[in-house]
Amino acid sequence: xxxxxxxxxxxxxxxxxxxxxxxxxxxxxxxxxxxxxxxxxxxxxxxxxxxxxxxxxxxxxxxxxxxxxxxxxxxxxxxxxxxxxxxxxxxxxxxxxxxxxxxxxxxxxxxxxxxxxxxxxxxxxxxxxxxxxxxxxxxxxxxxxxxxxxxxxxxxxxxxxxxxxxxxxxxxxxxxxxxxxxxxxxxxxxxxxxxxxxxxxxxxxxxxxxxxxxxxxxxxxxxxxxxxxxxxxxxxxxxxxxxxxxxxxxxxxxxxxxxxxxxxxxxxxxxxxxxxxxxxxxxxxxxxxxxxxxxxxxxxxxxxxxxxxxxxxxxxxxxxxxxxxxxxxxxxxxxxxxxxxxxxxxxxxxxxxxxxxxxxxxxxxxxxxxxxxxxxxxxxxxxxxxxxxxxxxxxxxxxxxxxxxxxxxxxxxxxx
Amino acid sequence: xxxxxxxxxxxxxxxxxxxxxxxxxxxxxxxxxxxxxxxxxxxxxxxxxxxxxxxxxxxxxxxxxxxxxxxxxxxxxxxxxxxxxxxxxxxxxxxxxxxxxxxxxxxxxxxxxxxxxxxxxxxxxxxxxxxxxxxxxxxxxxxxxxxxxxxxxxxxxxxxxxxxxxxxxxxxxxxxxxxxxxxxxxxxxxxxxxxxxxxxxxxxxxxxxxxxxxxxxxxxxxxxxxxxxxxxxxxxxxxxxxxxxxxxxxxxxxxxxxxxxxxxxxxxxxxxxxxxxxxxxxxxxxxxxxxxxxxxxxxxxxxxxxxxxxxxxxxxxxxxxxxxxxxxxxxxxxxxxxxxxxxxxxxxxxxxxxxxxxxxxxxxxxxxxxxxxxxxxxxxxxxxxxxxxxxxxxxxxxxxxxxxxxxxxxxxxxxxxxxxxxxxxxxxxxxxxxxxxxxxxxxxxxxxxxxxxxxxxxxx
Numbered sequence: 042x043x044x045x046x047x048x049x050x051x052x053x054x055x056x057x058x059x060x061x062x063x064x065x066x067x068x069x070x071x072x073x074x075x076x077x078x079x080x081x082x083x084x085x086x087x088x089x090x091x092x093x094x095x096x097x098x099x100x101x102x103x104x105x106x107x108x109x110x111x112x113x114x115x116x117x118x119x120x121x122x123x124x125x126x127x128x129x130x131x132x133x134x135x136x137x138x139x140x141x142x143x144x145x146x147x148x149x150x151x152x153x154x155x156x157x158x159x160x161x162x163x164x165x166x167x168x169x170x171x172x173x174x175x176x177x178x179x180x181x182x183x184x185x186x187x188x189x190x191x192x193x194x195x196x197x198x199x200x201x202x203x204x205x206x207x208x209x210x211x212x213x214x215x216x217x218x219x220x221x222x223x224x225x226x227x228x229x230x231x232x233x234x235x236x237x238x239x240x241x242x243x244x245x246x247x248x249x250x251x252x253x254x255x256x257x258x259x260x261x262x263x264x265x266x267x268x269x270x271x272x273x274x275x276x277x278x279x280x281x282x283x284x285x286x287x288x289x290x291x292x293x294x295x296x297x298x299x300x301x302x303x304x305x306x307x308x309x310x311x312x313x314x315x316x317x318x319x320x321x322x323x324x325x326x327x328x329x330x331x332x333x334x335x336x337x338x339x340x341x342x343x344x345x346x347x348x349x350x351x352x353x354x355x356x357x358x359x360x361x362x363x364x365x366x367x368x369x370x371x372x373x374x375x376x377x378x379x380x381x382x383x384x385x386x387x388x389x390x391x392x393x394x395x396x397x398x399x400x401x402x403x404x405x406x407x408x409x410x411x412x413x414x415x416x417x418x419x420x421x422x423x424x425x426x427x428x429x430x431x432x433x434x435x436x437x438x439x440x441x442x443x444x445x446x447x448x449x450x451x452x453x454x455x456x457x
Numbered sequence: 458x459x460x461x462x463x464x465x466x467x468x469x470x471x472x473x474x475x476x477x478x479x480x481x482x483x484x485x486x487x488x489x490x491x492x493x494x495x496x497x498x499x500x501x502x503x504x505x506x507x508x509x510x511x512x513x514x515x516x517x518x519x520x521x522x523x524x525x526x527x528x529x530x531x532x533x534x535x536x537x538x539x540x541x542x543x544x545x546x547x548x549x550x551x552x553x554x555x556x557x558x559x560x561x562x563x564x565x566x567x568x569x570x571x572x573x574x575x576x577x578x579x580x581x582x583x584x585x586x587x588x589x590x591x592x593x594x595x596x597x598x599x600x601x602x603x604x605x606x607x608x609x610x611x612x613x614x615x616x617x618x619x620x621x622x623x624x625x626x627x628x629x630x631x632x633x634x635x636x637x638x639x640x641x642x643x644x645x646x647x648x649x650x651x652x653x654x655x656x657x658x659x660x661x662x663x664x665x666x667x668x669x670x671x672x673x674x675x676x677x678x679x680x681x682x683x684x685x686x687x688x689x690x691x692x693x694x695x696x697x698x699x700x701x702x703x704x705x706x707x708x709x710x711x712x713x714x715x716x717x718x719x720x721x722x723x724x725x726x727x728x729x730x731x732x733x734x735x736x737x738x739x740x741x742x743x744x745x746x747x748x749x750x751x752x753x754x755x756x757x758x759x760x761x762x763x764x765x766x767x768x769x770x771x772x773x774x775x776x777x778x779x780x781x782x783x784x785x786x787x788x789x790x791x792x793x794x795x796x797x798x799x800x801x802x803x804x805x806x807x808x809x810x811x812x813x814x815x816x817x818x819x820x821x822x823x824x825x826x827x828x829x830x831x832x833x834x835x836x837x838x839x840x841x842x843x844x845x846x847x848x849x850x851x852x853x854x855x856x857x858x859x860x861x862x863x864x865x866x867x868x869x870x871x872x873x874x875x876x877x878x879x880x881x882x883x884x885x886x887x888x889x890x891x892x893x894x895x896x897x898x899x900x901x902x903x904x905x906x907x908x909x910x911x912x913x914x915x916x917x
Contacts, residue, residue: 094800162616162635163626165802207792208805209812221813228790231817232824234906237899239883244903246885248820250874251911254867261759264808265816265912272813322799327613328601378604382612413632 080192080315081435085360086308088348089185089318091210092341092367094325095164098387098416099373099405100334102151105132109407113374117331117381127151130404136339139346140390148349149392150451153402154419156386160369162413164325164383167368172211174426174442184426185316186215187441188434193218193315199275200307202316205300210318219267221275224300226283230276249273282310289354290347293340297321301344305351308361315434324367328378341365345392362393362433362452366422373407374414385415389425395433395456401449424449460749463493467752469863473917474714474760475500475746476542478770481861497746501580501739503541511540518780525559526785528569529795533781536769544576547742549765550713551575553804555590555622557599558797563655567595568796580739583706583731587623587688592661594647600801603646605639607669615639617801623691625705630676637673641687644668692736703731707741714745716759717807723750758866758916761807764791767819770917771826771909774862777837783825784835790818811915823909827902839901843892851879851890858904864913871911879904 104110105121106129124132125141131151133141143149157176160167170176174184182190185202193201194217204210204222213220223229233244252266286306292298300319307314321341326334345363352358370387386405402419411417424446430438432452439445461467468488472479475497479487490496515534521527532552536545552575559568571593578586590596596614597603605611615638620626644667650659663684673682676694680686692702707727711719726748727741734740745751762770768784771777788795792815793804804810829836842861848854855875859865879900882888890896908914 161626162632163620164800165620166626204812207790207812207814207818208809219813223814223817224790228821229814229817231910232821234824234828234899234903236828236830237903240899240903242885243878243881243883244907247874247878247907248910250877251871251907251913253870253874254912261761261808261916262912265761265811265915268811268813268816269912272816275813276817325613325800327611328604374609376611377606377609378601378611380601380604380611383616 080188082433083313083315085362085433086314087185087316087429087433088304088361088363089212089316090341090345090363090365091212091318091320092324092365093168093320093322094367095167095369095371095383096324096337096367096387097326097330097334097381097384098370099381099407100330101134101137101338102127102153102388103132103134104130104404104407106130107404107407113407115375117334117375117379128400131400133342134335134338136335137342139342139344140392141342143346143349143392144398147398148394148396149390149398150396151400152389152391152420152425152449152451153400154386154405154416155366155389155402155422155425156369156416156418156420157422158418160385160415162369162383162385162415164368169211171366171368171422172214174423181214182216183210183212183214184430184441185212185318186218186220188430188436189213189215189218189220189316191441192434192436198278198313199271200278200312200314202318203275203307203314204318205303206318206320210320213316213318219271221271221279223275223279224296225303226279226306229279231273245273278312279307282306282312288351290349290351291343292347292351293343295340297340297344298347301348302351305348305355308352309355309357326371326380327376327382328380330375330380345390349392359394362391362395362429364391364425364429365389366425370416372414373410373416385411386418386420387416391429391451395453397451397453399451401451420449421446428452461493461747461752463491463496464488467493468496470752470757471496471500471746472542473770473863474546474751476546476773477536477766478774478863478917480774480776493747493752497743500543501743501746503544506541508540511538514538522569523565525565525568525796528565528572529785529788530781531569532572532795533765533769533784534779536765537772537779537781543742544579547579547738548572548576550710551579551586552795553713553763553806554709555596555617555801556796556798556803557593557595558799560797562595562598564595564598564650564657564659565655566657567598567659571595572796580742581737583702583736583738584688584692586738587618587692588685590622591618591642591684591688592645594650594656594659594661597645597647597661598656598659602642605643605646606667607640607643610636610639610643610669612636612639613801615642618642618688619691621802623702623705624694625701628694628701628705633674634676637675638687638691640669640671640673641675641682642684645684698725699728699732700736703728703736706738707731710741711745712806714742715748715751715756723748758913760917761810762915762917763804763806763810764788764793764815764819765795766917767791767915768822771823771862771914772835775826775837775905776841777826777835779835780833782834784822787818787822787825790821791815792818816910819915820906820910824906827906827909830898837905839897839905843897843901848892851876854879854890854892854901854904858901858908862908862914863917864908864911867911867913871913875904875907878907 103119103124105124123135126132172183173180202220233241252269254262292302304317371381371384405416427438427446428449430436465488469484520531600614601611602614616635644664647659648662650656704724708724730744772779879890
């Protein structure tokens with residue numbers, strides 16, 4: 042299903058009746074389709090999954106040989122005999138057969154104990170810190186937004202980076218690049234009056250021209266104005282991506298499955314997407330975790346498996362790396378409402394052919410805890426990001442993160 | 458107060474911020490109050506406005522209040538048509554501040570009742586509202602306090618009560634304060650709930666059997682505190698500048714009505730009003746609308762309309778007929794399912810509402826209003842907007858509609874683009890607008906759609 046560059050030109054010429062006033066790439070970018078890309082590995086795609094609410098790492102990757110586990114999780118713990126063993130200490134939640142099969146195929150790096158120091162245990166501060174990679178919160182833009190600014194600049198394919206979301210995640214907030222967001226192909230276009238189809242071009246032209254609006258004091262109008270041009274051009278590209286798609290994966294029902302399939306469609310169409318971001322919520326399991334958490338990790342695991350099956354079926358998985366994050370893990374000791382309160386570190390998954398498979402870090406200690414009863418940090422999240430930036434995106438990770446962080450070594454540097 | 462120059466534009470601004478936008482006649486009427494104090498009082502002291510006729514007409518609309526969609530329509534209807542715009546604007550503030558999500562609460566009646574509680578206590582003492590919300594069945598389910606027990610308390614509500622609702626994350630409380638507050642709040646739970654009926658029927662119960670009767674130290678004060686004591690300690694917590702809760706609430710209300718990140722001197726002034734009036738929300742709001750800064754140029758057109766406000770403003774300002782049947786789904790596509798935020802913080806404000814996807818979702822809603830030529834659903838009459846006015850040229854039509862939508866201050870290039878649109882033939886060549894029935898149906902509706910999707914109209 043990939044679209045050749047020539048096909049792309051021909052088809053967009055037919056589709057984009059508004060190309061005359063679409064800014065940037067959709068006008069001149071056809072000839073710059075590849076040249077405009079300034080990143081080290083423009084053929085690669087990074088897929089980022091944000092698990093919103095703070096995923097409980099201890100019910101995701103279980104330290105199944107630790108005698109303390111059945112005690113601290115007496116009411117909501119995973120039966121240790123049921124885990125999908127990864128090594129002699131750690132095993133996956135039994136719902137996660139999808140990730141397990143990817144693990145067995147040598148395509149998974151598991152990072153244990155990822156977090157940041159001195160957590161306030163706030164969801165929202167934690168999210169901002171992870172989005173910006175800055176615990177002092179001095180940075181406005183996201184860590185991948187800063188990568189976009191330094192590596193992509195303002196001469197970009199409108200789909201070089203996109204969020205499959207009805208919000209724009211702060212991770213992708215940048216100065217020079219407006220990142221499109223959408224949840225489906227069908228809904229992603231500017232509606233016009235169906236009774237007067239002949240007036241459609243005039244309406245779209247005028248809509249784009251409205252982007253000329255300025256306001257003397259605040260820049261809010263300009264921020265909104267910038268969206269219409271990017272919207273129209275990214276819509277033109279996206280409309281072509283989805284025609285006649287054949288899915289090679291069994292995606293789970295719901296928003297994560299449909300979103301991951303849309304990500305696969307975009308990658309498989311070969312339109313130059315380098316960052317694709319998706320969110321999935323429901324992990325703030327203060328109560329009722331015994332019932333609520335298993336379906337969440339199953340959906341995530343099944344979704345990742347389907348994504349890679351789909352990419353494999355289209356011969357595209359070689360150039361794709363998947364990573365997950367969540368604002369924190371959860372408290373070691375469960376509470377009286379069959380749930381867990383806010384914690385600190387948690388395990389995260391990196392999936393792709395470029396990983397050096399294995400476990401980075403050790404099984405977390407359930408007895409050596411911080412003063413709030415939370416897990417200690419093994420891997421700073423900036424080392425996690427830095428390794429991705431250097432070894433997958435080929436970027437200057439210290440420049441983007443403000444300082445160098447130890448490379449965790451979970452990616453094959455010589456991967457091509 | 459003499460620093461405020463009371464103009465018709467100031468009245469329009471006040472109606473956009475203290476309400477959901479005014480029609481020309483509403484702006485005229487507010488301006489005719491003669492002074493900013495009288496005008497503000499007419500909005501702030503709203504309990505004297507008789508709304509019984511409106512309540513009767515609302516009831517006659519028969520929204521299905523046993524379903525989320527019906528409650529959404531009911532609330533949007535109030536925002537658009539209640540004769541007390543600030544009552545709904547404040548209820549909406551509390552809805553944004555701490556609404557609970559139907560996806561977890563499940564009981565539509567509980568969510569509906571929470572909205573009524575927010576309206577009832579919207580402008581009273583903050584203490585009363587905080588207690589009512591802390592004991593609100595929807596909130597007790599939403600942030601789990603109903604399941605908290607003395608043995609191992611659930612921290613969810615305790616944390617957000619301080620972080621999101623009263624003090625702010627950087628106010629200086631610690632994780633220990635969170636766990637101690639959670640202990641004080643044990644016992645505030647539910648009774649009469651029917652799980653099979655989505656918790657509908659649940660009412661508040663202060664159950665001593667679940668309460669931790671030990672000594673707790675909250676924000677430096679030690680005692681066998683109850684939930685009431687704890688809320689008092691939180692709201693009283695002060696430094697040399699006064700109460701922290703006053704500055705927190707003052708800053709958030711200023712952000713809502715004026716602009717984000719207010720300077721310290723404004724926050725301190727508002728905190729002082731709160732402290733000196735027995736924590737009166739009404740006086741805090743009045744002080745905001747009587748601040749000279751509220752009318753300064755940098756305050757104008759900076760508030761990004763949330764999806765609900767966007768849907769309501771176009772109905773109000775176009776004097777449309779509305780049942781909001783299309784809006785409820787559209788709001789979700791625009792990033793806001795009313796009564797169902799994704800987490801305790803609710804939605805982000807400001808430009809975080811806006812991205813390429815939501816620009817298109819907003820355009821879809823605007824298009825459905827602008828092009829509804831039928832006899833049901835949300836619709837407006839373009840002829841009514843032009844009646845009695847000189848609409849003989851494209852420029853004149855553009856000015857009539859831009860004035861009505863309060864966006865006559867757009868950049869000259871944007872106004873020129875609208876005029877060109879009105880004159881454009883289908884092939885893009887220049888024609889000439891004439892005021893015919895056919896042209897009104899096509900181009901005036903088209904222009905309204907374009908104006909509603911312009912960057913300027915996303916701001917209020």
